[in-house]
Amino acid sequence: MGYAPYISCLHLQPLLISLFVVICGFTIIKVFKNHIIQKPKLPPGPKPWPILGNLPEMLSNKPVFQWIHNLMQDMNTEIACIRLGNVHVIPVTCPSIANEFLRKHDAEFASRPLTMATDIISSGYVTIAIVPFGEQWKKMRRIFVNDLFSPLRHHSFQHKRNEEADNIMFYVYNRCNNVNDKGLVNVRDVTQHYCCNVTRKMIFNTRYFGKGRVDGGPGPEEVEQVNTIFTLLKHVYAFSVSDYVAWLRAFDLDGHKRKVKEGMRRMEKYHDPMIEERMKQWKNGAKSVEEDLLDVLISLKDDNNNPTLTIKEIKALTIELMLGGADNPSNAVECTLAEMVNQPHILQQAIDEVDKVVGKQRMVQESDIPNLNYLKACLREAFRLHPVVPFNPPHVSSNDTMVANYFIPKGSHVLLSRHGLGKNPKVWSEPHKFIPERHQKSDGSMLVLSEPDLKFVSFGTGRRGCPAVILGSTMTVMLLARLIHAFSWSAPPNLSSINTLKSDKGGMLVEPLVLEAKPRLASELYYN
Known part of the structure; x- marks a missing residue:
């Protein structure tokens, strides 16, 4: 009996030795494999801190987009990996x-x-635009493509766009004839309100929430809404620390949450009463004909004849539609006109083209757009050189993926740099110069504003590309064509040239474009 423990230990020793040998063997094999089989590498980037990643650098380098571009330039790379918290951010140029x-x-x-x-x-x-990929996005995508922005719907709403194109001509005509303004016109004000007027007319079938102004300009309600739209757009994908460290959201350290919530309250103040009243009209039979996009949204039915959309979805969509139609066309037209005034030969060539196609006895119409190729070349150059935002909305990877021989982890945020793509010196010669001729086709065939090969970004591409490209392109070309056809433009008397420097907040010019305007057509053409 006294020898039993000793005998057991003697039996266990060979087992322990064998187990030890096996563990050591597996360890040696693992180390060997790690040395022989190279792990896929991330794109180059700054060394991250533990837990925080590169958040300290992000917070100390403003604006963030400029810090990212400077990093990529210093590393001489066209793809990078910057870890913010636990998120891998992948900018691409x-x-x-x-x-x-x-x-x-x-x-x-x-x-x-x-x-x-x-x-x-x-x-x-x-x-749709800012939601994750899934069933909700698929549902909204079908509605956008089939019901809201189909070619048939686009054609049926042409008269609404014409009304706003006519109205903006009337407004500019009144501004440049106003003695107090001395012929000076704030082009940014004009372009932004035109885009929002068109979108408002298509959604709600109205130009004004209030009474508007007798000169065709916006009333205080529209001014507040447009300012709110651009505040929300500024914050929609801002580099907020709480987006990378989720538990910080409760503290709103940068004040973004407060500004976004207040902006939404202002938008809802104008939208919700109109939506609720319209839904009542459809319910009680006072309305039965679709006159605008709101009617379309309310009228949609599923296979069981039940409403396709909830009131929550309808209210949210009207706000997203207003945001989507505001900044890209307005910025492109403002920047194009600024470059044209600085290079009068470009402006004159565009005027000559419009005069040849349209004449001077009528205003430009949408049917003229296919023939305005030089004008579209100018706008393409503005999209390339003066993108409205530094980056496209982030694309999130749903799986670990290899791209350009780099490992892109699941959950990464991929940012296509509008600045970097449009000014890539390997793609564009003299990338910082405004040269519309680089976009013209040798065979003279029709130009479009979209760029599917992503040499620059106008309206995006792929599954998450803009579903309203036709509308956005039409609004952009129509506005610029009307402005240069109906008015002559020059720098104010106190300026020799226009400042085309960008704001440190993104893509817009650092100062709103203000030009001297004079009518160049018969006065009766400017009146609605």
Whole structure:
């Protein structure tokens, strides 16, 4: 009996030795494999801090987009990896790599990140542009493509767009004939209100929430709404620390949450009463004909003849539609006109083209757009050189993926740099010069504003590209064509040239464009 423990230990020793040998063997094999089989590497980037990643650098370098571009330039790379908290942020400035993301791997990068601002603006992700990939996005995409922005719907709303094009001519005519203004016109004010007027007319069938102004300009309600729209757009994908460290959202350290919520309250103040009243009209039979996009949204039915959309979805969509139609066309027209005034020969060539196509006995119409190729070349150059935002909305990877021989982890935020793509010196000669001729086709065939090869970004591409490209292109070309056809433009008397420097907040000119305008057509053409 006294020898039993000793005998047991003697039996266990060989087992322990064998186990030790096996563990050591597996360890040696693992180390060997790690040395022999190279792990896939992330794109180059700054060394991250533990837990925080590169958040300290992000917070100390403003504006963030400029810090990112400077990093990439210093590293001499067209794709980078910057870790913010636990999120890998992947900026891209190379068109071929961008195409690999959005063509070869489009399905893997079709989602959007969950952020504080997008959650609030989309009312809990019930819209389309800023929601993650999934059934809700698929449902909204079908509605946008088939019901809201189909070619048939686009054609049926042409008269609404014409009304706003006529009205903006009337407004500019009154501004440049106003003695107190001395012929000076704030072009940014004109372009932004035109875009919002068109969108408002298409959604609500009205130009004004209030009484408006007798000169065709916006009333205080429209001014407040447009200012609010651009405040929300500024914050929708801002680099907020709480989007990378979720538990910080409760503290609103940068004040973004407060500004977004207040902006949404102002938007809802104008939208909600109109939507609720319209829904009552459809319910009680006072309305039965679709006259605008709101009517379309309310009238949609599923297979069981039940409403396709809830009132929450309708309210959220009207806000997203207003945001979507405001900044890109207005900025492109403002920047194009600024460059044209600085290079009068470009402005004159565009005027000559419009005069040849249209004459001087009528205003430009949408049917003229296919023949205005030089004008469209000027706008393409503005999209390239003066993008309205530094980056496209982020694309989120749904799986671990290899792109351009780099490892892109699941959950990464891929940012296509509008600045970097449009000014990539490997793609564009003299990238910082405004040269419309670079976009003209040798055979003279029709130009379009979109750029599917991502040599610059106008309206995006891929699954998350803009579903209203036709509308956005039409609004942009129509506005610029009307402005240069109906008025002559020059720098104010106290300026020799226009400042085309950008704001440190993104893509807009650092100062709103103010020009001297004079009518160049018969006065009766300016009146509605």
